[in-house]
Amino acid sequence: MTMKELIVEYRKQRHLFVWLIPLAFLAALFLWGGAGQRNLSDYDLAQGYSYLLCQLPVLNCIIMPIMLAVIASRICDIEVKGQTWKLLFTLQDKGRFYDRKFLTEFLYLLLFCVGELGILLLYGRIYGYTEPIPAILCLRHLAAALLAGSAVLTLQHVLSLLSVNQIVPLLTGLAGSFLGLFSEFFPAAVARLVLWGYFGAFTPYRIDWDEAAGEVLLVPKIFPTGLFIGFFIFTVLFSLLCRYIFVRKEL
Amino acid sequence: MLLLTVKAENRKLKGSVLWIACIIIPIIPAVMGTFNYWMNREMLTGEWLSLWSQLTLFYALLFYAPLVALYCSYLWRLEHLEHNWNVLMTLPVPLRDIFFGKLYVIVKMTLITQLWLFLLFCLCGKLAGLPGLPPVITLTWTLRGTAAALAIGALQLLLSMCIRSFAIPIGLALVGSIFGFLSANLSKAAIFLCPYALMLAGMNSNAYEDRMEGQVIPFAVSTAGFFLLFCGTGILILKKRDVKA
Numbered sequence: 001m002t003m004k005e006l007i008v009e010y011r012k013q014r015h016l017f018v019w020l021i022p023l024a025f026l027a028a029l030f031l032w033g034g035a036g037q038r039n040l041s042d043y044d045l046a047q048g049y050s051y052l053l054c055q056l057p058v059l060n061c062i063i064m065p066i067m068l069a070v071i072a073s074r075i076c077d078i079e080v081k082g083q084t085w086k087l088l089f090t091l092q093d094k095g096r097f098y099d100r101k102f103l104t105e106f107l108y109l110l111l112f113c114v115g116e117l118g119i120l121l122l123y124g125r126i127y128g129y130t131e132p133i134p135a136i137l138c139l140r141h142l143a144a145a146l147l148a149g150s151a152v153l154t155l156q157h158v159l160s161l162l163s164v165n166q167i168v169p170l171l172t173g174l175a176g177s178f179l180g181l182f183s184e185f186f187p188a189a190v191a192r193l194v195l196w197g198y199f200g201a202f203t204p205y206r207i208d209w210d211e212a213a214g215e216v217l218l219v220p221k222i223f224p225t226g227l228f229i230g231f232f233i234f235t236v237l238f239s240l241l242c243r244y245i246f247v248r249k250e251l
Numbered sequence: 252m253l254l255l256t257v258k259a260e261n262r263k264l265k266g267s268v269l270w271i272a273c274i275i276i277p278i279i280p281a282v283m284g285t286f287n288y289w290m291n292r293e294m295l296t297g298e299w300l301s302l303w304s305q306l307t308l309f310y311a312l313l314f315y316a317p318l319v320a321l322y323c324s325y326l327w328r329l330e331h332l333e334h335n336w337n338v339l340m341t342l343p344v345p346l347r348d349i350f351f352g353k354l355y356v357i358v359k360m361t362l363i364t365q366l367w368l369f370l371l372f373c374l375c376g377k378l379a380g381l382p383g384l385p386p387v388i389t390l391t392w393t394l395r396g397t398a399a400a401l402a403i404g405a406l407q408l409l410l411s412m413c414i415r416s417f418a419i420p421i422g423l424a425l426v427g428s429i430f431g432f433l434s435a436n437l438s439k440a441a442i443f444l445c446p447y448a449l450m451l452a453g454m455n456s457n458a459y460e461d462r463m464e465g466q467v468i469p470f471a472v473s474t475a476g477f478f479l480l481f482c483g484t485g486i487l488i489l490k491k492r493d494v495k496a
Contacts, residue, residue: 021422028429035433062313066425073418081332166417167325171272174317174421175279181309182283185290 005096009104018074022112025067029059030119037127043215048129050218052120053137053204060145060199061180064112068153069160069173071108075101076160094247102157102239109153113145137204140223144202147228151195151235152176158242162249198231252344256352260326264356269325273364276318280310281371285379292379299385302376303392304456310368311396311456313428316403316447320424322360323407324417326353331415346489350408350482357404362397369393388461395463395470396454402446402474405481412485439466443473 033052044051079085088097117138124133155176159169180196191197205218264270284306288295295301330339339349373385403424410420424447431447442448452470455462463470 016416021419024422024426028426031433032429035436062309063425066317066422070418070422074416077417165268166328167268167272167321170321170324170418170421171268171275174272174276174314174321178276178279178283178309178314181313182279182287185283185287 005092005100006103009100012078013075013104016074016078018071018108019111021067021071021074022108022115025063026112026115026119029063029116030122032059033119033123037123040127042130045128045130047131047218048127049120049124049131049134050137050205051216052123053134053141054207054218056116056120056141057144057200057203058181058184060116060148061184061196062177064145064149064199065152065156065173065176065180065196067112068105068109068149069156069170069176072105072153072156072160073166073169075105076157077166080160080164080166095243098157098161098243098246101161102153105153105157106150109146109149113142113149116145117142134204140202140204144228145199147232147235148198148201151198151231151238154235154239154242155195158246161246192227201227201231253348253351253355256344256348257355260352260356263326263329264360267325269322269360272318272321273360274367276314277310277364277368277371280306280308280314281368281375284308284310285375289379298381299376299389302379302381303372303385303389306368306372306375307392307454307456311451311454312432313425315396315400315450315454316407316424316428316431317421318364319357319361319400319403320407320411320421322357323353323404323411324420326356327408327411328417331417347486350412350485350489354404354408354482357408358397358401361400361404365393365397365400392453392455392461396450398471399446399449399453399474402449402477402481405478405485406446409481409485409488413488443469446477449474449477 033055036055040048079088120138121133123129124131156169156173159172160166163169176196179194180199183191183194183197184200186197192201202224204221204223206221208217208219209215210217285302288302288305292301295305297304330336340346342349369390372389376385407420407424410423414420427447431445431449431451434441434445434448435451442452449470452463452466
């Protein structure tokens with residue numbers, strides 16, 4: 001894929017303000033997270049980053065499926081609405097077109113995930129967390145959010161490209177958001193069957209309640225490396241399958 | 252004339268995918284909420300009210316508004332495609348009837364969704380072994396949530412009319428729901444200032460006692476106020492702005 005092809009893709013989005021979508025969700029996330037930052041005790045400040053790193057995956061379960069559905073639909077709908085398929089595919093390879101669209105969508109996902117970490121650091125500054133920045137945990141969160149986001153984005157991408165009616169990908173995003181959130185309350189074995197539930201699969205802590213002290217306890221969890229690698233392989237295979245389906249589809 | 256526009260809108264929905272959304276989306280909170288209730292029934296001792304809290308917790312909080320937005324986007328998408336705006340605006344039909352025709356269909360769809368959710372609530376309650384019938388107050392909350400959807404329906408219809416993208420108004424509805432949730436947590440008065448918070452309060456999600464007790468008049472005034480504001484703006488824009496077909 002050449003840089004020129006990417007530039008063409010961004011030119012198509014010039015007046016669509018797609019970048020506003022992740023920014024609007026980041027703003028909502030900032031306010032939402034901020035609502036829980038009132039009256040922080042010394043104990044809360046001492047585990048500020050860790051607590052947020054525990055909360056963010058749950059919020060991602062709610063926000064990301066719909067946000068990614070909106071981004072993918074917005075970008076793919078240009079071609080669906082404009083009925084540009086036949087013209088496009090006489091000029092370029094279908095596979096390359098698929099990859100390029102996906103890459104542009106992925107960059108918005110990356111913007112959101114990095115922005116999330118920015119919010120985390122901003123909270124630390126604003127509220128004066130006394131906990132040192134857990135750089136490794138932050139990077140782990142970034143990798144997990146990107147991986148789970150990529151899997152969901154792949155699904156949304158192919159649905160948005162294949163559906164003449166954009167209600168199908170949006171409905172999937174809405175249902176996925178629901179399923180992902182509820183899967184958080186299910187036993188891990190059941191939750192792992194839900195694609196959208198993987199946002200919460202790699203949280204660094206488990207939240208517990210210390211009744212005696214009346215405080216929230218963050219119990220560290222061992223990073224499930226096997227699950228991460230397994231899900232990474234699944235995402236790659238799933239991406240190849242979706243790409244194959246799109247390339248084979250007659251227009 | 253309004254009746255004719257309603258008939259036309261209904262005909263557009265014949266065999267539409269929208270009905271799948273209307274049926275499937277409420278099944279998810281019903282099944283999962285019941286499962287969650289079943290797993291935690293030692294702690295959730297309020298029987299029907301506990302089940303209601305589990306069913307409506309996330310539905311009213313975050314998904315009800317995007318669902319209404321989905322309905323609205325679908326209805327306007329038909330006009331945004333294939334130069335249909337030109338046809339629509341040259342029809343010998345008052346513009347307010349076009350807007351209210353669509354709004355009527357949205358309210359009807361929302362009512363069906365809500366009643367379907369209530370039916371699922373009853374079924375799930377019986378399957379979970381709850382005694383008797385659900386308290387009448389839960390039906391009131393269901394209908395009150397539908398009333399709140401009047402304001403959201405009008406707002407989302409306005410957004411979907413102005414924004415040609417199918418997806419953006421749905422994303423905005425989720426962002427709005429988050430703001431609604433924050434407003435509801437801020438103070439009781441803030442609920443009435445944010446249309447998205449009205450749904451949450453109307454359905455009394457995640458609360459055993461009626462949070463709107465003694466607040467029915469402000470709730471009704473706020474819903475009616477937002478409804479009139481968004482409908483008025485929508486009709487005014489239809490009248491004044493040139494179409495982009």
